[in-house]
Every structure is written in structure tokens, then in C-alpha cells.
Amino acid sequence: MEDTLSQSNSPHVLIFPFPVQGHVSCMLKLAELLCLSGVDVTFLNSDIIHRRLLRYTDVVSRFSCYPGFRFETISDGLPTDHPRSGNRVVDIFDSIKMVTKPMFRDMLLPGGCLNCGTRPPVTSVIADGIMCFTIDVAKEMGIPVFLFRTVSASCFWAFYCIPKLIESGDLPIKEDDEMDRLLNGVTGMENYLRLRDLPSFCRVSDLSDQGFQVVMSETQETYRANGLILNTFEDLEESALTQIRKHIPNLYAIGPLHANLKSRLEAHMSSPPRSSDSLWEEDRTCMTWLDEQAPKSVIYVSFGSMTMLNREDLIELWYGLVNSNKKFLWVIRPNSVAGDGRNIPAHLLEGTMKRGYMVRWAPQEDVLAHQAVGGFLTHSGWNSTLESIVAAVPMICWPYYADQQVNSRLVGEVWKLGFDMKDICDRVIVENVIKDLMDRKRDELTRPVDRMMKLATRSVAEGGTSYTSLNRLIEDIKTSTK
Numbered sequence: 123m124e125d126t127l128s129q130s131n132s133p134h135v136l137i138f139p140f141p142v143q144g145h146v147s148c149m150l151k152l153a154e155l156l157c158l159s160g161v162d163v164t165f166l167n168s169d170i171i172h173r174r175l176l177r178y179t180d181v182v183s184r185f186s187c188y189p190g191f192r193f194e195t196i197s198d199g200l201p202t203d204h205p206r207s208g209n210r211v212v213d214i215f216d217s218i219k220m221v222t223k224p225m226f227r228d229m230l231l232p233g234g235c236l237n238c239g240t241r242p243p244v245t246s247v248i249a250d251g252i253m254c255f256t257i258d259v260a261k262e263m264g265i266p267v268f269l270f271r272t273v274s275a276s277c278f279w280a281f282y283c284i285p286k287l288i289e290s291g292d293l294p295i296k297e298d299d300e301m302d303r304l305l306n307g308v309t310g311m312e313n314y315l316r317l318r319d320l321p322s323f324c325r326v327s328d329l330s331d332q333g334f335q336v337v338m339s340e341t342q343e344t345y346r347a348n349g350l351i352l353n354t355f356e357d358l359e360e361s362a363l364t365q366i367r368k369h370i371p372n373l374y375a376i377g378p379l380h381a382n383l384k385s386r387l388e389a390h391m392s393s394p395p396r397s398s399d400s401l402w403e404e405d406r407t408c409m410t411w412l413d414e415q416a417p418k419s420v421i422y423v424s425f426g427s428m429t430m431l432n433r434e435d436l437i438e439l440w441y442g443l444v445n446s447n448k449k450f451l452w453v454i455r456p457n458s459v460a461g462d463g464r465n466i467p468a469h470l471l472e473g474t475m476k477r478g479y480m481v482r483w484a485p486q487e488d489v490l491a492h493q494a495v496g497g498f499l500t501h502s503g504w505n506s507t508l509e510s511i512v513a514a515v516p517m518i519c520w521p522y523y524a525d526q527q528v529n530s531r532l533v534g535e536v537w538k539l540g541f542d543m544k545d546i547c548d549r550v551i552v553e554n555v556i557k558d559l560m561d562r563k564r565d566e567l568t569r570p571v572d573r574m575m576k577l578a579t580r581s582v583a584e585g586g587t588s589y590t591s592l593n594r595l596i597e598d599i600k601t602s603t604k
């Protein structure tokens with residue numbers, strides 16, 4: 123792998139993700155893609171994320187073949203025992219602005235630990251697009267900054283249109299019974315986007331809400347960066363990408379990143395080692411359990427790294443799964459159920475013994491690729507959605523927050539890759555939608571699911587749109603050093 127070796131005059135990119143699982147894992151994939159192209163990378167993690175990566179992954183040995191790669195760490199400003207999930211995630215926004223921002227500046231300015239002469243100077247920054255303060259610091263240094271948004275292009279576009287939605291009176295939302303009304307304010311999505319499908323941060327009655335303000339203002343600032351990177355592909359989100367380009371012309375759609383990385387690694391070596399970016403310990407016993415199941419017989423259930431379930435929803439979902447009589451593999455993260463987890467009805471425990479398997483964290487990409495998996499009950503996180511598309515697994519969407527409300531609408535209404543169960547958690551509905559997905563309506567999903575999987579694969583293959591877009595990003599990073 124000679125071309126992976128660091129060159130002394132290499133471009134040197136600082137990658138700085140927002141410190142949560144979904145953001146860190148896809149920016150690590152981008153880091154590896156850059157390393158493969160001979161770009162030096164410094165990856166700036168929060169202390170707490172970094173400790174968990176070291177504990178649960180092989181990330182150090184994975185990157186050891188790239189001499190130009192290194193990790194650095196920075197505080198996220200929160201106490202160690204802060205949950206950093208559910209609705210408490212907005213606390214990270216505040217603490218990063220207060221504590222991390224000035225530290226970041228000190229680290230990046232000449233003499234700081236990111237620029238102290240032991241390595242080539244940082245020549246460009248790729249920062250999480252919800253941390254626009256990085257633009258000011260990079261500009262002060264005279265280096266380009268590219269923003270990476272980990273949400274779907276459609277969600278980014280909906281965020282971008284918030285001022286228009288306020289102007290038209292659609293926001294703040296006034297009455298609950300308006301939720302099914304179609305919106306005119308998000309150009310290109312007028313035929314299917316309802317108030318209910320706006321990103322959860324828009325579900326506010328008061329526009330001064332902290333989460334709402336952050337997504338609106340950070341999105342509006344994007345134009346100040348040298349470019350915007352999105353983990354999507356043209357065939358999937360052409361309409362949103364076209365709209366965004368009118369405002370932010372230098373757009374790189376390079377997804378699905380996990381497929382892009384896999385394809386490039388395979389071009390370098392015959393069987394690339396599997397790697398994990400997980401912040402929890404993966405329980406691989408579920409793969410052995412899957413080996414024993416019939417093809418496409420299992421529904422995989424996971425709500426990602428941030429969702430918090432309340433007891434009522436947990437029980438409804440559980441009844442739905444057990445009563446569907448399907449086999450299920452369910453990820454229940456530690457501390458992800460609020461309230462009392464005791465006194466689970468005997469019917470559910472018996473049903474789980476017979477047909478279910480539960481783990482605290484699964485090797486999700488491998489699970490989705492397993493032939494026994496026939497459906498995915500998901501929270502519609504963007505990474506999960508892309509992983510499901512690439513694995514050609516149809517979805518039942520039960521969105522929790524952020525971009526998930528938009529993503530699930532696209533899956534159900536536009537791409538026809540599954541069913542959107544948004545805002546509903548009722549055992550009979552859950553049972554029925556599982557039966558529809560796994561049996562009764564399976565045929566109507568097969569063709570769109572296979573088609574989208576093929577388009578995703580084509581986009582990252584040589585000459586595909588995401589392949590070409592990534593090459594352009596690499597070239598732009600390289601030329602910015604000259």
C-alpha cells in the first residue's frame with residue numbers, strides 16, 4: 123500500500139466531528155478515505171468519545187497502516203457522567219460553544235498542539251457542519267474549511283428553509299391537528315412533506331427553543347465555508363441536492379460513505395479487515411444466532427445510539443414484535459429505557475425466549491448484510507437508513523428526533539423502501555406493519571429496494587457520482603496546499 127504512506131509535502135487535514143456516535147463514525151470513514159489517497163489526517167475527538175473508541179474498537183490498529191494519521195483530543199466541556207443522549211444532547215451544543223471553541227482556537231493557532239512544528243501544518247479543516255465556529259478559526263489561519271453535515275440532504279434543505287417557514291407562518295406549529303398539512307415552504311418537497319415530517323427540532327411552539335435556534339443558525343452559516351460535504355448520493359436525493367446547490371454551489375455528495383470506503387479498500391486489498399467504529403461493545407453472538415435462522419425470516423430492531431424509550435413504548439413495541447410471530451433481533455442499549463424496566467409481562471418474556479434475541483449493541487452492518495435478516499425496524503437515523511439501503515433491507519421507520527422525521531417520510535412515501543410508523547406506538551399497528559413488511563406487502567417493496575441498492579452501489583463504483591465527487595474533494599484538498 124505504497125500510496126498510503128505519508129509524504130513530507132502532503133496536504134494535512136484536520137477532521138473535527140461533533141462528539142456523538144453517528145457523526146464520529148462517518149467522519150472516521152471519511153478520514154480513512156483521505157488517508158487512502160495519501161492525505162495526512164489529524165482526527166480531533168472529544169476525550170470521552172476517544173476513550174470509548176479505544177475501549178471498544180480496534181481503531182488504533184486499523185489506522186496504524188497510515189503513518190500520516192493521528193488522533194488528538196479535546197474536552198466537550200461536559201461532566202463525565204452527563205448522559206449525552208436523548209433530549210440532553212442539546213447540552214453538548216452549549217458546552218462546545220463555551221468550553222471547546224476557545225480551546226480549539228488555541229490548539230490550531232501557530233504554536234498550539236495541532237500546529238507545533240512536529241508535523242506538517244494543517245492545510246485545511248473538515249469540521250462538523252453544526253460547529254460553524256470552526257469557520258472563523260480556519261479563516262483566521264488562512265486555510266480552507268469544508269463543512270460535513272451528517273444528516274440527509276433533504277433534512278439539511280428543510281433546515282435551510284426554516285426562515286421561509288417562519289415567514290409563511292408555518293412555524294411555530296400552532297395546533298396539533300395541523301400536523302398532516304402539506305407544506306409549501308420547502309421547495310421541491312411540496313408534494314409529500316407535511317408539518318409532521320419536519321425535523322423534530324422544528325416541533326416547537328416557541329421559536330427561541332435552543333435546539334431549533336442551533337440548527338437554524340448553524341445551517342444558515344454554511345455558505346461561509348469553502349464547501350459542503352454530504353453523506354448521500356445523487357440518485358437518492360437529487361431534488362434536495364439541486365435545491366441546495368442553488369445556495370451552496372460547492373457541494374460534495376460522497377455517500378453512502380461506508381460503501382464508498384468498502385469499495386476503495388477492496389481496490390487496495392483482496393479482503394479488507396472488518397472494522398468497527400462503535401462506542402459500545404459489539405455483541406457478535408447474535409451473528410451465530412442469525413446463522414441458525416431461515417433466509418429473510420428475522421426482523422432486526424435498533425434505534426441507534428441516542429434514542430431513549432419510555433416504558434409504555436417499549437411494551438407496545440415488544441407486544442407488536444411477539445404477536446407478529448416473527449423472529450426478531452433487538453438491540454437495547456444500556457440505559458436507553460427510561461423508567462421502570464421491571465415486571466415485564468410473562469407473555470413477552472416467553473415470546474422472546476421462543477423467537478427473539480436481544481443484545482446491548484450489535485455489529486449492525488454485518489447484521490443487515492446477513493441473509494437471515496428480512497426487515498429493519500429502525501429509528502431512521504441517517505447512517506442506519508443508508509446501511510439498510512446498501513444491504514437491500516426494507517424498513518419500518520419509527521423516528522425519534524433530528525432528521526429522522528424527514529428520512530422516514532422519504533423511505534415510506536418517496537422511495538417506497540418501507541413503511542413510516544411516525545408518531546404511532548400501538549401494539550396492534552406494530553404487529554400489522556411487521557406482518558406487512560415481512561410477508562403481506564413484501565412483494566411491493568422488493569423492486570424499489572433492489573433498485574436503490576443497485577443505484578447506491580453504482581454511485582461509489584469507479585466513475586459513479588459519489589466516487590467522482592470524493593475524488594474532486596481530494597483534489598480540492600490537495601490543491602489548497604499549493
Ligand code: UDP
Nearest residue numbers: 144426427428453483484486503504505506
Ligand atoms: N449501530 C451499531 N450497532 C447497533 C446500533 C447502531 O453499529 O447496535 C451503528 C449503526 O450501524 C450506525 C450508527 O450506529 O452506523 C447509528 O447512526 P444513525 O445515524 O443511524 O443513528 P444515531 O445513532 O446517530 O441516532
